[in-house]
Amino acid sequence: xxxxxxxxxxxxxxxxxxxxxxxxxxxxxxxxxxxxxxxxxxxxxxxxxxxxxxxxxxxxxxxxxxxxxxxxxxxxxxxxxxxxxxxxxxxxxxxxxxxxxxxxxxxxxxxxxxxxxxxxxxxxxxxxxxxxxxxxxxxxxxxxxxxxxxxxxxxxxxxxxxxxxxxxxxxxxxxxxxxxxxxxxxxxxxxxxxxxxxxxxxxxxxxxxxxxxxxxxxxxxxxxxxxxxxxxxxxxxxxxxxxxxxxxxxxxxxxxxxxxxxxxxxxxxxxxxxxxxxxxxxxxxxxxxxxxxxxxxxxxxxxxxxxxxxxxxxxxxxxxxxxxxxxxxxxxxxxxxxxxxxxxxxxxxxxxxxxxxxxxxxxxxxxxxxxxxxxxxxxxxxxxxxxxxxxxxxxxxxxxxxxxxxxxxxxxxxxxxxxxxxxxxxxxxxxxxxxxxxxxxxxxxxxxxxxxxxxxxxxxxxxxxxxxxxxxxxxxx
Ligand code: HEM
Numbered sequence: 001x002x003x004x005x006x007x008x009x010x011x012x013x014x015x016x017x018x019x020x021x022x023x024x025x026x027x028x029x030x031x032x033x034x035x036x037x038x039x040x041x042x043x044x045x046x047x048x049x050x051x052x053x054x055x056x057x058x059x060x061x062x063x064x065x066x067x068x069x070x071x072x073x074x075x076x077x078x079x080x081x082x083x084x085x086x087x088x089x090x091x092x093x094x095x096x097x098x099x100x101x102x103x104x105x106x107x108x109x110x111x112x113x114x115x116x117x118x119x120x121x122x123x124x125x126x127x128x129x130x131x132x133x134x135x136x137x138x139x140x141x142x143x144x145x146x147x148x149x150x151x152x153x154x155x156x157x158x159x160x161x162x163x164x165x166x167x168x169x170x171x172x173x174x175x176x177x178x179x180x181x182x183x184x185x186x187x188x189x190x191x192x193x194x195x196x197x198x199x200x201x202x203x204x205x206x207x208x209x210x211x212x213x214x215x216x217x218x219x220x221x222x223x224x225x226x227x228x229x230x231x232x233x234x235x236x237x238x239x240x241x242x243x244x245x246x247x248x249x250x251x252x253x254x255x256x257x258x259x260x261x262x263x264x265x266x267x268x269x270x271x272x273x274x275x276x277x278x279x280x281x282x283x284x285x286x287x288x289x290x291x292x293x294x295x296x297x298x299x300x301x302x303x304x305x306x307x308x309x310x311x312x313x314x315x316x317x318x319x320x321x322x323x324x325x326x327x328x329x330x331x332x333x334x335x336x337x338x339x340x341x342x343x344x345x346x347x348x349x350x351x352x353x354x355x356x357x358x359x360x361x362x363x364x365x366x367x368x369x370x371x372x373x374x375x376x377x378x379x380x381x382x383x384x385x386x387x388x389x390x391x392x393x394x395x396x397x398x399x400x401x402x403x404x405x406x407x408x409x410x411x412x413x414x415x416x417x418x419x420x421x422x423x424x425x426x427x428x429x430x431x432x433x434x435x436x437x438x439x440x441x442x443x444x445x446x447x448x449x450x451x452x453x454x455x456x457x458x459x460x461x462x463x464x465x466x467x468x469x470x471x472x473x474x475x476x477x
Contacts, residue, residue: 002327002329002333002334003332003333003334004040004333004334004335004336005035005038005039005040005049005330005333005335006035006036006039006040007031007035007039007040007041007049008031008035008039008041009042010041010042011027011041011042011043015027016043016044019043020044020421021421022420022421023418023419023420023421023426024318024346025346025350025419028050028052028344028346028347029347029350031050032052032347036053037051037052037053037056037347038050038051038052038053038056038330038331038333039051040335040339045072045075046071046339046340047339047340048321048339048340048341048342049330049333049335049339049340049341049342050341050342050344050347051330051341051342051343051344051347052343052344052346052347052348052350052351053331053348054348054354054372054374054375055331055374056330056331056343057343057348057374057377057381058372058374059329059330059331060322060330060341060343060381060382061343061373061374061381061382061385062382063328063382065089065090065093065382065383065384066090066325067324067325067326067328068089068322068323068324068325069089069322069323069325070086070087070088070089070322070323071320071321071322071323071340071342072319072321073087074182075179075182076424077182077185078174078179078185078194078197078201079174079179079251079254079424080250080251080254080255081247081250081251083244083247084096084247084248084250084251085097085100085248085251085387086251086255087251093383093384094383095234095235096248097383097387099229099232099233099234099240100229100232100248100252100387101387102228102232103224103225103228103229104225104387104388104390104391105390106390108225108228109298109390109391109394110294110295111224112146112150112224112391112394112395113293113294113295113297113298113394113398114294115146115149115150116146116150116294116394116395116398116399116402117294117398117402119142119145119146119149120142120398120399120402120403121402121403121406122145123138123141123142123145124138124403124406124407127407127436128436129436129437129438130435130436130437131435131436132412132433132434132435133433133434133435133436134431134432134433134434135265135268135269135409135431135432135433135434136261136262136265136427136428136430136431136432137431139260139261139262139264139265139268139399140257140258140261142261142264142399143256143257143258143260143261143264143395144164144167144168144257144261145160145164146260146395147167147252147253147256147257148160148163148164148167150224150225151224151225151226151249151252151253151256152208152211152225152226152249152253153211153215153222153224153225153226153227154211159207159211162207163204163207163208163211166200166203166204166207167204167253167257169200169203169204170197170200170201170203170204170250171257172200173193173196173197173199173200173201174197174423177193179423201250204250205246205250208245208246208249208250209242209246211226212226212230212242212245212246213242215227215230216230225252226245226249229245229248229249230245252388254424255386255387255388256388256391256392258316258422258423258424258425258427259316259317259392259425260392260395260396261427262314262316262422262425262426262427262428263307263310263311263314263316263392263396264310264396264399264400265427265428265432266310266313266314266419266427266428267306267307267310267396267400268400268409268432268434269411269417269428269432270309270310270313270361271306271400271404272409272410272411272434273361273411273414274361274458276458277306277361277362277363277458278404280302280458281302281303281306281400281404282404282405282440284300284301284302284303285297285300285303285401285404285405286405288300288405292401292405294398294401294402297397297398297401297402297405298393298394298397298398298401300397300401301367302363302364302367303397303400303401304366304393304397305363305364305365305366305367306363306400307393307396307397307400308363308366308376308378309361309362309363309365309366310361310396311376311378311379312349312355312376312378313349313358313359313361314419314426314427314428315345315346315349315377315378315426316378316425316426316427317345317378317380317386317424317425317426318344318345318346318426319342319424320342320343320380320384321340321341321342322340322341322342322384323338323339323340324336324337324338324339324340324341325337328341343377343380343381345377345378348375348376348377349376349377349378354371354375362458363458364458373385379392404440405440406439406440407436407437407438407439407440408436408437408438408439408440409434409435409436409437410434410435410437411432411433411434411435412433412434412435413433417429417430417432
């Protein structure tokens, strides 16, 4: 056998609890400082080699996907099921991706912009000037409505309301106990949390089947994501069954809802902590004039950089690993068959050599240089790279551009917020409480010209402010 990656003998109880329930970031940073950017740990869910080294990450993402199996299928079963694209491997996975890709291509995206902007304005219309509200609750409501209306394609207020309730019921039913300990996935005469979860899953499925049946009966060929899935064809010409479509829809819900909501919450937080960044963004938005088209928002370079920087500094998904089927060579080390490799966005995105002053929110770093797919991995990479990445970026840009083009907001408190584990994802430790100050007056053309000349600079790279204790996971949920 070749050389194993270095690492601690075991994680130990304190680090296991810290990493599993709060954040693996401080734990992994300590190991990276001691053993280098690639190290091997024994977690309660198996042995993992974790790496924040771009060259090692390249080796994983560029390898033949058939070298790997999916990691943690049993752990995520209540969320992703056993047959959705998130958990299949090999030829079945390639087939699923082919079927699911069309709704997420650039042309399809253009059809969703109006709905995303309307949903954003609808949620924002509930804010009252001078009053505090939870920005995180708002971004969760927006992301949920986007899934229900745009991804599931549900129409009509009553149906949207019922589906929204069913989705929330399913999300709330995901008890931590049975997510962490699969042995607790038992019925307990219908009273246990797992039985509640199963009931919630059945309730959502019933609505999804109803929706699919109604669409089939109406001969509806809508261009929303459900419509595109219904018209997708396998190589043999057969369509997806209703059960298959419902499985994939549920997977898209879980993969796309919290992730996008958390990233939007973080973007709002940082924009309002860094006035120069917000000013530069507003200047870019103002240049589009009132009521810009969603596609115009989506093509703004600084807005895009803001989204990328939010995803860099606080990646919401940090638990992705792959199991190697055969011994795998990783930059001079050998990862034994049956063990897992995880590319860590927390370690990679925090590298000083790639992202100077990594703890600063500086969107312009994404305008100053291009990062390779092995240097920015908020959406993972290789054959399993996030299928909804373009959709998520589009949604983030339209939501931020629509709201910030219209409203002036401020944070209720300047107290730092930590990046913590929240179920399957990581996100802000608090609510991101904000106050609506009022509607924005857009800069006049002359004002804009003057502003462009004296364009506000982003914060200079000053010595790092003390970083709040980071939080993150990896391989424990
Ligand atoms: C900011 C938002 C999002 C982030 C940060 C994110 C991140 C990720 C990551 C890290 C992975 C694993 C990639 C890998 O294994 O290398 C993933 C997979 C996936 N994501 Fe996303 N995601 C986001 C939004 C979405 C949305 C909106 C959808 C769809 C509606 C979506 C659908 C998927 C699917 C289907 C997979 C599984 C791909 C596969 O296994 O082949 N994601 N995502």
